[in-house]
Amino acid sequence: MTLIRFRASPEQDVDLSRTYDAVVVGSGAAGGMAAHVLTSQGMKVLLLEAGKKIDINSELRSMQWPYDHPRRGDAPPGSHAIRFNEYNIRKPPYAKGSAFKHVFSYVGGWGGSDYVKNILVDEKDNPYTGTKYAWVRARLLGGKTNIWGRLALRLSDYDFKGKTHDGYGEDWPISYADIEPYYDKVDLYLGISGHKENLPHLPDSLFQRPNKLTASEVKLRKSLATMNRTVTPYRAGVTTDGVKNKYRSKCFGRGACGRRPGGCDIHAAFDSPTGLIYPAMDTGNLTLRTNSTAHEVLVDPNTGKARGVSFVDSVNHKTYEARAKVVIVAASTLESARLLLLSKSRQHPNGIGNSSGHVGHNFCEHIMGPGIAGRAKDLVGKAPTLDDGRPGGFYLTRFRNLAEKHPKFIRGYGFEGGSGSTMFPRGTDTHGFGADFKQEVRKNQGAFIGMGGFGEVLARYENFVELDPAVKDKWGIPSLRFHYKFGDNEHRMAEDMKETAQEMFEAAGFEIVHVNSRVLTEGWSIHELGTARMGNDPKTSVLNQFEQSHDVKNLFVVDGSAFVNASCQNPTWTIMALCWRSCDYLADQLGKGNL
Numbered sequence: 001m002t003l004i005r006f007r008a009s010p011e012q013d014v015d016l017s018r019t020y021d022a023v024v025v026g027s028g029a030a031g032g033m034a035a036h037v038l039t040s041q042g043m044k045v046l047l048l049e050a051g052k053k054i055d056i057n058s059e060l061r062s063m064q065w066p067y068d069h070p071r072r073g074d075a076p077p078g079s080h081a082i083r084f085n086e087y088n089i090r091k092p093p094y095a096k097g098s099a100f101k102h103v104f105s106y107v108g109g110w111g112g113s114d115y116v117k118n119i120l121v122d123e124k125d126n127p128y129t130g131t132k133y134a135w136v137r138a139r140l141l142g143g144k145t146n147i148w149g150r151l152a153l154r155l156s157d158y159d160f161k162g163k164t165h166d167g168y169g170e171d172w173p174i175s176y177a178d179i180e181p182y183y184d185k186v187d188l189y190l191g192i193s194g195h196k197e198n199l200p201h202l203p204d205s206l207f208q209r210p211n212k213l214t215a216s217e218v219k220l221r222k223s224l225a226t227m228n229r230t231v232t233p234y235r236a237g238v239t240t241d242g243v244k245n246k247y248r249s250k251c252f253g254r255g256a257c258g259r260r261p262g263g264c265d266i267h268a269a270f271d272s273p274t275g276l277i278y279p280a281m282d283t284g285n286l287t288l289r290t291n292s293t294a295h296e297v298l299v300d301p302n303t304g305k306a307r308g309v310s311f312v313d314s315v316n317h318k319t320y321e322a323r324a325k326v327v328i329v330a331a332s333t334l335e336s337a338r339l340l341l342l343s344k345s346r347q348h349p350n351g352i353g354n355s356s357g358h359v360g361h362n363f364c365e366h367i368m369g370p371g372i373a374g375r376a377k378d379l380v381g382k383a384p385t386l387d388d389g390r391p392g393g394f395y396l397t398r399f400r401n402l403a404e405k406h407p408k409f410i411r412g413y414g415f416e417g418g419s420g421s422t423m424f425p426r427g428t429d430t431h432g433f434g435a436d437f438k439q440e441v442r443k444n445q446g447a448f449i450g451m452g453g454f455g456e457v458l459a460r461y462e463n464f465v466e467l468d469p470a471v472k473d474k475w476g477i478p479s480l481r482f483h484y485k486f487g488d489n490e491h492r493m494a495e496d497m498k499e500t501a502q503e504m505f506e507a508a509g510f511e512i513v514h515v516n517s518r519v520l521t522e523g524w525s526i527h528e529l530g531t532a533r534m535g536n537d538p539k540t541s542v543l544n545q546f547e548q549s550h551d552v553k554n555l556f557v558v559d560g561s562a563f564v565n566a567s568c569q570n571p572t573w574t575i576m577a578l579c580w581r582s583c584d585y586l587a588d589q590l591g592k593g594n595l
């Protein structure tokens, strides 16, 4: 089969002498969605992206075999990926004093990967300080969506109305009914694969063809059904039936997106450039400027409203200004908080949009680590099956604190897992030497099954980021200082994850090979959220229900920073649905002259 590749429309010239309808900062899931929604409504949009535009297909080389790479995918000499122990023994900035020329966050595995060296930020150029935190940043067109894990889940009213349910924190100013039509729009525009389950705590999407569960996953599903728990095929932000988008193909089921190079060179898996930005460029309404790091939202001294953005060119280090009627911040949760805090003026002395003092606070994410590996004994020695030709394994949905109340913690967690025969055999417990070892691997590999938990970290005011008074990045922009750690609720939840994982594998009849109780470093989930939360009260929240600043009506913050709590579901689909809703409102209000 031949894939016809289309080039994106030629880039428009950047004209910094004009006033755009909107300037969008950041081109990941949030910024890409803002660009798509606004340009499709005829608005002239300037998109500023701090990173460069790279040829992602040749960068990721999705289909490259390990032996086709001179170092089997490892990063070049002189590069280093921070390891688990370093994150915990040392304190940020992790790259300070490192003998390595380039230092990257942990993503890519095995001590550094060649495939992400131009995608992740170099920690040497981009330091942060404070408490330990594994902060993963991708700086390029499309941000982290170029390498994301594709699990695309909805939130429910158990999340939006968490306080009503258990008394903790704040409710969101919206309910599921408000966002449901926008989840539908995202599903239809981008494509999502999955299986309907009719669960009130994990609403179904408008699914395209689901991936098949393997034999052991079916076994787990059947066994858990008797405990009223659900194992469902991975809900993947992947189009399996195709979407109307000439830059993307439907999934061929090669499983490449789950291997070390990652990514999907036919873009069946959603990424912001092919899914959102190139189609937005085709409207003729989008102007893109890469290598442009915003460091201040500029304010009209007379009105206090936003008038544009000041940015530094990452290559020539010169500073420029972009003017717009509306400023949309979508730089990712922590970078957006940083930008708001950096934007101090007479009218906004604590940073723009920060009269509540909540910018940077209520920072939350997911706790990870506890998990399990097991073996379906009846599959040992069976002929191999093609199990990795799919963009994900399974998802075991939340079951805690729904109808019943757990005595030790509030909120919930889910598990992501996989199993079966794959191109790279699984198995942590295969012994032997030489030919015997190979035989053991062949005999056992299809029988392994494993899963790991993702749990809600409670939003707490005391977990926050602020500007470091002394440390700056390579471009002279003040860095973030972290004050963040897991609390008792998270640790008790992690303990429960380990116990229930064991209980469920035993119930399914799996032999337990390994139980992991180690909690991974704060930040490991790469799901940071909540630093400019929405709410009805301007004293305790930063944004209203349309992600519009309470203080500055032509300023919107449309990424994960708007979340009120983290839930335990992965956030990207919700970020995009909320952003679509906010941009519809924005376009309407701009048209009415209300901004």
Ligand SMILES: Cc1cc2nc3c(=O)[nH]c(=O)nc-3n(C[C@H](O)[C@H](O)[C@H](O)COP(=O)(O)OP(=O)(O)OC[C@H]3O[C@@H](n4cnc5c(N)ncnc54)[C@H](O)[C@@H]3O)c2cc1C
Pocket: 025, 026, 027, 028, 029, 030, 031, 032, 048, 049, 050, 051, 107, 136, 138, 139, 140, 141, 142, 143, 144, 145, 147, 148, 149, 150, 151, 152, 153, 292, 293, 294, 295, 330, 331, 332, 333, 335, 339, 526, 527, 559, 560, 570, 571, 572, 573, 575
């Ligand atoms: C390995 C990995 C696996 C993941 N798996 C999943 C998953 O399975 N499911 C899920 O829901 N989520 C997953 N995520 C998280 C997901 O990628 C993010 O939720 C999503 O990308 C957030 O979108 P965003 O637009 O807020 O941020 P990003 O995608 O990070 O985009 C932000 C963009 O803003 C740019 N930027 C930053 N600062 C500035 C500035 N000052 N000026 C201009 N531009 C700026 C950045 O360069 C970047 O391009 C994963 C992430 C990673 C890395």
Ligand code: SF4
Pocket: 062, 238, 250, 251, 252, 253, 254, 255, 256, 257, 258, 263, 264, 265, 266, 267, 268, 269, 389, 390, 391
């Ligand atoms: S399995 Fe599908 S989404 Fe994943 S790389 Fe292959 S074609 Fe792309």
